[in-house]
Amino acid sequence: MTEIRRRPLDLWQAVSIAIMLIYVLFLIIPLFSILKESVVTPDGEFSLQYFAKFFGEAYYLRTILNSFKQSLATTFFALLIGTPLAYLNSFFEIRGRSVMQILIVISSMSAPFVGAYSWILLLGRSGLITKFMWDVFRIEMPDIYGFGGVVLVLTLQLYPLVFMYVSGALKNIDNSLIEASQNLGVGPFKRFFQIIMPLSLTSILASAMLVFRRALADFGTPLLIGEGYRTFPVEIYKQYVGESSQNHSFAAAISVIAILITTIVFAVQKIASNKFSYKINALYSIERKKAKGLLNAVIHLYSYLVVLIGIMPQVYLIYCSFRKTNAFGNFVDGYSLDSYKRAWSFVRTALPNTLMIGGIAIATVVLLSILIAYLVVRRPNALNNIIDTTSMLPYIIPGSVVGIALVITFSSGPMILTGTIAIMIIAMCIRRIPYTIRSSVAILQQIPITTEEASISLGASKLKTFFKITTPMMASGIVSGAILSWVTILTELSASIMLYSAKSQTLTLSVYVFISRGTDGAACAVATILTAFTVLSLAIFMKVSGKRDIIL
């Protein structure tokens, strides 16, 4: 009798090892470097002095307190605004609903600091509204700088997340549940609290947690509009870049503390979401009704007002980009394209940089995500489980910490990458990859394994099956996810601000640089270009995915 042996070498094991090495090099080692930096003095001795300093001085402790205060307030207001908007939008006919939804998405997609900047132009010391109110009514507008301003900007930036999550949940409530409760004699008021609220609670909580984490890690907004209101991401940056004195070790120590805090928040979120999750799916979504009379007017007024205020910062920046400026870049009466001309010298390098960094990062993220999803779903083993867990690490690492960790690791030693475009790309990959992996895993789990087995039984090798069957089937879902990642990469600030050099300037960084130089017109012009790219990307996303709702 003859026997035919299978080849012992498995290509996928090589892929696993390669991916693990990538993670070790660009994630594990940088994290250890930052940990080491935080406990080693310049003389090379072990010391907890930086942690002692942080916890010993009220000023530093207050940055954490401030961060939590800002996040809690933002979460509260985002829920307060976003939840009713989602309910109204799901249960009642609102004119121009689809336009409204797109505007909501766009307002969530800009970089938060750009929103902060626009609000300064509107409500700041010499802001448009501030001046108008003083000149015309002699009313002094409340101070936009500090806690209030930060919460205002973050709330308007993040309420769309609540809106999108809750709308998504309401869409999954089957109309028959409403009909059943009607049938059982429950009125509309009771029904809302007994049926609809509990069923959408999971999503409300999920969105609240997301808003909280985003607000906690946000860096640009408090930096710009916070003034004396210091939060820990800002403190990390200040310590690191050091206007007065640099202190890398202290920045590293705060980073370690920041990771611990975000880990706790993440763990709480995990526990909460496991506890309150229902699986619901609607055959027929709830039908929207037309409200009558006063109710109708209130619904429309509320919805339009929220959406308009949310989109106003971006619209105002676009308007400002066409205003005439003086030699210092400050606005004067009249209109011109001067700001664009002035911005051009930056945009000329920043635009190709942005496209290159974003493009390469997205391609890398997509490739790695597909491979990792395949390993995790189809070939679970010890190594691949470790990869799965490791790949989720960036979830809990704030962007600015990613930046510092990379700088510390790659500014000396065998691999020097600081100041290069490569290090920017690496940072973007690290920041985005967990999201793409999650969605890739979800997509692959939906694909029955028999489809791949069919291919193998038809004589295709495993590798061929992966490229010819698995990848194309995953593609459409991943591409739409990738476009959303692309948008977030376009507007990323917190990691790139630690890493950029003149060579690797991006559009978002250009906006920041123009703002910090006080050249308002050019800042507006670049922000407008950025918005144009965002809108274009969203349009492509909607075309590709065929859907209107976006969950980041």
Added chain:
Amino acid sequence: MSINITIKNAVKKYGDTVIIPDLSLEIKEGEFFTLLGPSGCGKTTLLRMIAGFNSIEGGDFYFNDTRINNLDPAKRNIGMVFQNYAIFPHMTVRGNVAYGLKNRKLPKEEIQARTDEFLKLVRMTEYADRMPERLSGGQQQRVALARALAIHPDVLLMDEPLSNLDAKLRVEMREVIREIQRNIGITTVYVTHDQEEAMAVSDRIAVMSGGVIQQVGTPRQLYQRPSNLFVATFIGHTNVLNGRLYRNGDESGILVSNAKIPMNNLDRNAGEQPVAVSIRPEEFVITDKGDGVLRGVVEHSTFLGLNTHYQVRLQTGEKIEIVQESSIDDTIATGAEVSLGIKTGKINVFAEGGAVSLIDGGVPS
């Protein structure tokens, strides 16, 4: 080219859980062989071991004389049809059927010709350029069949191919499958939990339970002479009555429900003992003359057109189901006392516990 499949002492384990303890089987060349059993009996596991998608923890699998235990599934030359069709959604019908041929690097003309041939065979020619999402379940299954057969496989494996179809289509498709299999003459292993489907398509059936083959035989053998009580109850409907085997000189028979029923086909070597008697609903005869062996009261009747089903409570309290051909005006009223005859040549008797048949000999296949 068709082959025979030999399985010797196959073992399947998941961790410490043994799914198949020790299974041997011989599938003949060109045969339509079905693995039948309730869910979790190991039938799909065994099929996937043959296909190469499940690891083999012990034993030997042969295609003719070639041991295939370690052969890459892609090289086994197997045509496989899956429960969920597993049609590639991003390829046209033609693309699906041609996929296996392209992997074999056949010349373009031959791929075209063979694809056409098999699309015609499953009557899907007019849908050749459609995308799968625009096909019905039955059409997708036809494509899956054409795709599996186009590569001229040595073996055709089918894993519950009809269970996702509606009842009417299921009957239609099983005729299609049977006809095509017969025309091509390919060795086919078919997995199903539907005993009627198995009976309709198979040359031979292996009834499985708990990872163990209970009986291998033709549909007729399984129905008429089941080798144990599990097979008797799993294939078709049956009434199981507890009784006793008696011997009285030359005469032997069974005692059930206070009645003495002589039989002439009991195993000569079986002594007096408690037994389980399997009597199918159609093996009772209701007589109005009072000359039956058992007595009972009709509790309920259901008229189903061709047949009428009666639920009868015997004197000893046991409830049985009886099927009689319906005739004009003769439905027996609920509460009526009836006398029951038994077609003793057809019934089956098992030793207590049901593992061993006490009937002498079987029926020819």
